Structure formats: structure tokens, C-alpha cells
Amino acid sequence: MAIAVLSSGVTGLNAAERALGNSAHAIANIGTQGFQPASANFAESSPAGTGVTISFRGQELLQTEAPSATNLAVETTNSLVYKAQFDLSAKVIQAADQNLGTLIDIKA
Template sequence: MAIAVLSSGITGLNAAERALGNSAHAIANIGTQGFQPSQAYFTESQPAGSGVSVSFQAQQLQQVDGPSQTDLAKETTNSLVYEKQFDFSAKVIQTADQMLGSLIDIKA
């Protein structure tokens, strides 16, 4: 059980890290003419309860001569959410590690 929880926490860390990187990329390109950021989508891995995965969907590719399409308020909010998601996944891993350590100590 604790191993499955560790795996689930690790997938959460990876998904949050990738989504945070995506938001950072969008913010870094806010001054780039015609830049169109992609949106992160989280899905539950199969079988259910085994973790989370993230995919990215780019906006329709079209030639834009104007300023970047990045919404700074949205990307800043997303960054804060992804940071908390990373922290919560780290707590899951920490708790699973403690449970696994307690289980091993009981059997010793």
C-alpha cells in the first residue's frame, strides 16, 4: 500500500513540475510577438488511484502579428496552484515514507 502511495505522490510531483514549467515558459514569453501559450490538463492515471498525468493543449496555431496571448494574471494564479499541488504531493510522499518506515520497524 505504501509503495503505491509513493508512486502516486511521485506522479503528482512530476505533473506539477511540468505544469509549473509550462506556466513559467508562458510568463517568460509574455513579450514575444505572436506567442500563444499552451494549457495544462490533468488526468487521473489508469488504474484509478495510481497517480496523475498532465498533458498540454496548444491554442490553435495561427499567425498572430500582435502581442503575446499570455494572460499574466491567469499564469500567475496557475503557478501558485501548481506550487501548492507540488507541496501536497511532497507531503503524500513524506507520509508514505513514514508509514513504510513504521511498518518496517514493527516487523524488525
């Protein structure tokens, strides 16, 4: 059980890291004409309870004179949410590690 929780926490960390990188990429390209930022889509891994997956949709660079479609307010808010997700996933890993340590101490 503790190993499965560790795995769930690690997939949460990875997904949050990738989503945060996506937001950083969108913010870095705020001045790029025709830039369309990707949106991060989170989904529960199969079987249920084993973690989270992430996919991205919609990033492209259009050959137009239109300004970047990056919304700074949205990307800033997303960055804060992804940071909180990362922190919570780290707490899941920490709790699972403590429980696993307790289990090992009981068995010893």
C-alpha cells in the same frame, strides 16, 4: 500499499513540476508577438488511484503582429496552484515514507 502511495506522490510531483514549467514558459514569452500559451490538463492515471498524468494543449507561435495571448494574472495564479500541488504531493510522499518506516519497524 505504501509503495503505491509513494508512486502516486511522485507522479503528482512530476505533473506539478511540468505544469509550473509550462507557466514559466508562458510568462517568459509574454512579450513574444503571436505566442499562444499551452494549457495544462491533469488526469487520473489508470487504474484509478495510481497517480496523475499531464498533457498540454494549444501552444503555438502564430506568424502575426498580434500581441502574446499570455494572461499574466492567469499564469501567476496557475503557478501558485502548481506550487501548492507540488507541496502537497511532497507531503503525501513524506507520510507514505513514515508509514513504510513504521511497517518495517513492526516487522523487525
